[in-house]
Amino acid sequence: MLRRFVARSIELTKKALSPDMIYPPSERELFRFASESDLRRWVVYSDSQYGGQTEASLSLNVDGRNTTGVFAGHLSTEISEGKGGSLARATRLKRSGFTGVRTADGEGVMDLEPFNTIAMRIHGDGRWYICSLRTDSWVNTPGTGQYNTWQAYIIAPKDRWAVVKVPLDRYMLTWRGKFLKTGMEMNPARVVGMGWSLAANGGPGEGVSGPGPFRLELDWVQGLRE
Structure with missing residues (x-):
């Protein structure tokens, strides 16, 4: 415990003396979706891991000089027949109708403390998506896989294309x-992952919902100080 406290104290001291803290930037690019290597930093998941039938993928889209990432597929609330008894099928049923894409493990730590907003340039389909950040916390030991979401x-x-801004306090x-x-409160200095997800039951307001096709095109993600 003492060793962890000392290490954290040293980390904070170095950070306080860094140029970013003395002259904090107004923006910083966090992710771009312009190449296959960019896309390899991300992992797609869905209810198909639990017996569902949702299909999803992340692929490159080249449109003239602009290259973007496309997270797309088909949301399904259907359940695959086969493995497991009635209890297993009931468990899978509760998990159907969702998918998401998140940063792969081992991406390292993003220090977002100089910023108060996440901005993303996206082209959508009118659906509600959940934008997620994962952080280490003061309670959990960094690197143990125990995170706050x-x-x-x-x-x-x-x-249409739009720049969507989400304040960190949201x-x-x-x-x-x-x-x-x-x-x-979130610890913005210890962000270890990001992602988007969606479910067939939609979101908190009007928008496209239910099973069917979805498509979210991603250009870039930035941290902003506004």
Whole structure:
């Protein structure tokens, strides 16, 4: 415990003396979706891992001089027949109709403390998506795989490009998809992952929902100080 406290103290001291803290940048590019190597930093998941039939992929889209990433597929609430008894099928049924894309493990730590907003340039389909950030916390030991997950709803504008901005204070702590009212604040200096997800049941307001095709085109993600 003492060793962890000393290491953390040294880390904070070095950080306080860094140029970014003395002259914080107004923006920083966090991710771009312009090449196959960019896309290899991301992992796609869906209910198909639990017996569902949702299909999803992340691929490159080249349009003239602009190359972007496309997270797309087909949301399904159907359940595959076969393995397991009735209890296993019921468990899978509760998990159907969702998919997402997240940064791969081992991406390292993003220090977002100089910023107060996440900005993303996206081209959507009118569906609600959940934008997620994963952070280490003061409680969990960094590198143990125990993280806090913070989520915020965004709506992807239909059939047009837009820069969507999400203030960091809009992200709420969640546990297994449920928002928690704990009063805990995000630690923006220890962001270890990011992602987007969606479910067939839609979001908190009007928008496209239900099973069917989805498509979220991604250009870049930035940290902003506004």
